[in-house]
Amino acid sequence: MMGAQPFETIMxxxxxxxxxxxxxxxxxxxxxxxxxxxxxxxAYRAYxxxxxxxxxxxxxxxIATNLSRNHFRSEKRRRVAHQAVSVENREADLEGPEDxxxxxxxRALLETTVQxxxxxxxxxxxxxxxxxxxxxxxxxxxDCSPESARAHVFQALRKIRxxxxxxxxxxxxxxxxxxxxxxxxxxxxxxxxxxxxxxxSMERPR
Amino acid sequence: xxRKPQVCLEIEPDLVAAATxxxxxxxxxxxxxxxxxxxxxxxxxxxxxxxxxxVGALRRAPAAAESVARARxxxxxxxxxxxxxxxxxxxxxxxLGHILIxxxxxxxxxxxxxxxxxxxxxxxxxxxxxxxxxxxxxxxxTFYLELLEYLRGDRTRxxxxxxxxxxxxxxxxxxLRATAAIPYGALTSYAGIAAEIGKPAATxxxxxxxxxxxxxxxxxxxxxxxxxxxxTGYSGDKIGLKQQLLAVEGIQAIGTRSDSxxxxxTLYHYDRNDQHEYCLPTCGDIARRPIGPVTLLASRELAxxxxxxxxxxxxxxxxxxxx
Numbered sequence: 001m002m003g004a005q006p007f008e009t010i011m012x013x014x015x016x017x018x019x020x021x022x023x024x025x026x027x028x029x030x031x032x033x034x035x036x037x038x039x040x041x042x043a044y045r046a047y048x049x050x051x052x053x054x055x056x057x058x059x060x061x062x063i064a065t066n067l068s069r070n071h072f073r074s075e076k077r078r079r080v081a082h083q084a085v086s087v088e089n090r091e092a093d094l095e096g097p098e099d100x101x102x103x104x105x106x107r108a109l110l111e112t113t114v115q116x117x118x119x120x121x122x123x124x125x126x127x128x129x130x131x132x133x134x135x136x137x138x139x140x141x142x143d144c145s146p147e148s149a150r151a152h153v154f155q156a157l158r159k160i161r162x163x164x165x166x167x168x169x170x171x172x173x174x175x176x177x178x179x180x181x182x183x184x185x186x187x188x189x190x191x192x193x194x195x196x197x198x199x200x201s202m203e204r205p206r
Numbered sequence: 207x208x209r210k211p212q213v214c215l216e217i218e219p220d221l222v223a224a225a226t227x228x229x230x231x232x233x234x235x236x237x238x239x240x241x242x243x244x245x246x247x248x249x250x251x252x253x254x255x256x257x258x259x260x261v262g263a264l265r266r267a268p269a270a271a272e273s274v275a276r277a278r279x280x281x282x283x284x285x286x287x288x289x290x291x292x293x294x295x296x297x298x299x300x301x302l303g304h305i306l307i308x309x310x311x312x313x314x315x316x317x318x319x320x321x322x323x324x325x326x327x328x329x330x331x332x333x334x335x336x337x338x339x340x341x342x343x344x345x346x347x348t349f350y351l352e353l354l355e356y357l358r359g360d361r362t363r364x365x366x367x368x369x370x371x372x373x374x375x376x377x378x379x380x381x382l383r384a385t386a387a388i389p390y391g392a393l394t395s396y397a398g399i400a401a402e403i404g405k406p407a408a409t410x411x412x413x414x415x416x417x418x419x420x421x422x423x424x425x426x427x428x429x430x431x432x433x434x435x436x437x438t439g440y441s442g443d444k445i446g447l448k449q450q451l452l453a454v455e456g457i458q459a460i461g462t463r464s465d466s467x468x469x470x471x472t473l474y475h476y477d478r479n480d481q482h483e484y485c486l487p488t489c490g491d492i493a494r495r496p497i498g499p500v501t502l503l504a505s506r507e508l509a510x511x512x513x514x515x516x517x518x519x520x521x522x523x524x525x526x527x528x529x
Contacts, residue, residue, distance in 0.1 A: 011278075015274075015277075015281065016269065016274045016278075019269075019273075019274050019278075023269075023273075029270075029273050032273075033276065033277040033280060036277050037284050040281055041285060041288055044288060044289075045340060048342075048345060107263050107264050107267065110257070110264055128228070129226070129261050129264075129265065130264065130265045150219075151219075153228070154219045154223070157222050157226060157254065158218075158222065160257060161222075161250075161253065161254065161257060164257065169260055170256070170260070172252070172255040172258065172259040
């Protein structure tokens with residue numbers, strides 16, 4: 001059965017996001033470029049066998065994840081990539097007004113910490129927290145159950161928490177104020193971060 | 207360092223999930239209840255919220271549009287290349303033995319009689335440079351089902367999109383196009399095709415081109431015979447297949463395997479004329495004239511469909527050939 005849409009539509013809708021995902025995973029533009037292209041070439045070969053109701057986005061993430069897992073099977077490559085991002089991040093985001101800088105620093109620190117995570121946790125974290133995939137899809141990408149996928153994200157957050165121990169971070173509300181009107185947190189449903197006014201209330205905003 | 211109480215350890219996953227906007231239903235209430243009475247966990251909750259804020263910033267960080275565009279450009283070019291190289295195929299059983307059907311994005315590019323069952327090693331597919339092969343699931347089956355109908359005599363046309371790139375030259379492609387235009391139940395000769403494409407001296411080259419026809423059956427090279435009516439050859443030494451394919455269209459061959467020819471006296475003849483009249487094989491010396499200039503037709507219906515009218519001398523309308 002042929003997928004419901006022409007393949008060009010699929011590329012138009014998902015290429016940029018898959019590229020960004022792989023850029024976070026690989027930390028290198030060249031590798032992200034190559035792997036994102038491989039992802040879509042592989043998808044093109046298999047597209048005609050995809051059911052019309054398939055979740056194309058989750059399917060593409062699974063292909064991209066598999067490719068990057070193969071790519072990073074060599075521990076050495078992974079270490080090289082880690083070093084690369086540490087250098088890049090130190091140079092980034094340090095200009096502008098003071099709070100911009102502090103904000104940028106926190107982000108760079110987070111990025112470095114994420115890069116240091118065990119690979120599966122890193123992938124799960126990026127898929128969940130950056131790309132908002134559900135645990136079902138993440139589990140499929142990582143060959144594990146949705147529960148394990150959730151556990152990977154939890155462990156990732158714990159390690160990030162430890163990695164940022166003692167660092168001053170911008171207050172949660174302050175960051176939220178910066179959010180664009182269509183903040184992704186609003187899409188997340190139960191347990192979205194509380195607003196500044198209701199410090200400990202965990203109701204949905206509005 | 208003081209060890210965390212068990213209750214705090216247990217609620218930690220829910221606490222982290224709730225603070226980062228990812229709690230399962232019901233968890234929020236439990237967390238709320240716990241941090242009301244546990245200061246340490248309240249602090250943790252707040253810390254995770256701060257972290258979630260920074261994660262949000264990371265998520266919103268703009269992409270480098272330039273590098274996305276560059277990657278997309280590279281992808282477009284690699285995909286175009288893949289599309290031109292990708293050939294999907296499947297092997298099917300048929301009354302003529304195992305047949306391989308292959309297609310590219312442009313259309314069916316190869317129909318091949320396999321020599322040894324489903325053994326692909328002898329296939330032409332493996333001698334084509336630069337293609338990427340992919341065994342196809344359902345898509346090619348449609349072609350196969352139509353082919354079976356055709357071989358049963360239940361279908362007279364195979365209107366498939368064709369990709370002639372596996373032909374060896376533009377000359378070969380011209381031969382294949384001219385051959386594809388020969389209607390079901392009609393016969394012409396190699397010389398006839400040569401004349402048709404404007405190369406009347408190239409009879410042998412036409413025969414060579416059809417010997418390498420990548421699309422037998424659908425490009426009906428079995429409808430091309432010698433000027434005298436001899437079947438000459440088919441796909442190497444498969445003259446028996448040529449007889450079978452002609453029989454499907456109502457054309458009988460006579461003689462031995464090495465000297466097989468069509469029975470002209472069972473076929474209507476059309477020698478090109480301004481009145482568009484077709485004849486019985488007994489009309490004058492028409493049965494001795496070379497095939498090519500003369501087209502042989504299996505039925506009066508076919509003659510009618512081609513816009514031909516019965517000859518006013520031999521009157522094929524009054525004296526039909528025995529079916």
